[in-house]
Amino acid sequence: GAVVSQHPSRVICKSGTSVKIECRSLDFQATTMFWYRQFPKQSLMLMATSNEGSKATYEQGVEKDKFLINHASLTLSTLTVTSAHPEDSSFYICSAYEGASADQETQYFGPGTRLLVL
Amino acid sequence: AQSVTQLDSHVSVSEGTPVLLRCNYSSSYSPSLFWYVQHPNKGLQLLLKYTSAATLVKGINGFEAEFKKSETSFHLTKPSAHMSDAAEYFCVVSDRGDDKIIFGKGTRLHILP
Numbered sequence: 001g002a003v004v005s006q007h008p009s010r011v012i013c014k015s016g017t018s019v020k021i022e023c024r025s026l027d028f029q030a031t032t033m034f035w036y037r038q039f040p041k042q043s044l045m046l047m048a049t050s051n052e053g054s055k056a057t058y059e060q061g062v063e064k065d066k067f068l069i070n071h072a073s074l075t076l077s078t079l080t081v082t083s084a085h086p087e088d089s090s091f092y093i094c095s096a097y098e099g100a101s102a103d104q105e106t107q108y109f110g111p112g113t114r115l116l117v118l
Numbered sequence: 119a120q121s122v123t124q125l126d127s128h129v130s131v132s133e134g135t136p137v138l139l140r141c142n143y144s145s146s147y148s149p150s151l152f153w154y155v156q157h158p159n160k161g162l163q164l165l166l167k168y169t170s171a172a173t174l175v176k177g178i179n180g181f182e183a184e185f186k187k188s189e190t191s192f193h194l195t196k197p198s199a200h201m202s203d204a205a206e207y208f209c210v211v212s213d214r215g216d217d218k219i220i221f222g223k224g225t226r227l228h229i230l231p
Contacts, residue, residue: 044162109221
């Protein structure tokens with residue numbers, strides 16, 4: 001089946017630095033990708049919808065200047081956490097749709113990226 | 119190690135009839151269990167979650183799920199399906215001792231008029 005990868009799987013950084021997380025669809029093209037965040041022992045929170053070739057759509061309460069999303073190609077979306085702070089430490093997951101039509105679309109999730117900001 | 123199995127990739131029911139979406143899990147510790155729904159071209163939406171309180175969990179839109187430890191199951195049910203329930207549903211498990219979450223592969227629910 002289709003595979004979505006994320007890189008890195010785990011990253012530790014100092015407060016104030018920026019971190020880029022990549023989400024790739026490995027054997028299919030994805031016009032839409034989603035970025036989620038999960039706080040420890042809580043459910044997922046949708047951060048934004050990433051659309052290839054256009055601006056991302058951010059959910060209410062998500063700072064678009066802090067969480068920069070770029071979907072430059074049909075197989076790659078990146079999430080950059082700018083000027084990271086300890087409260088940004090979390091588990092970030094991306095997902096991508098595959099399929100030619102809405103009825104056939106299947107969503108695949110990446111394995112997640114664990115971010116720890118010191 | 120954690121794992122989640124959604125037993126049906128597709129389920130079709132007639133409008134007004136009951137819905138049953140099956141989910142079995144394995145977990146080394148006490149799990150937290152979730153059901154999410156995703157409508158076409160939308161992000162995930164949390165339906166309900168179990169975190170060791172009552173074993174019968176009520177969620178939004180009339181859905182509920184029952185945690186059965188002896189059967190390692192967390193099936194999602196709804197008494198009467200509505201056309202707007204057509205979507206993809208994901209069962210998710212998270213171990214208490216590990217923040218990592220594991221998604222099931224999803225069940226697409228079709229509602230027949």
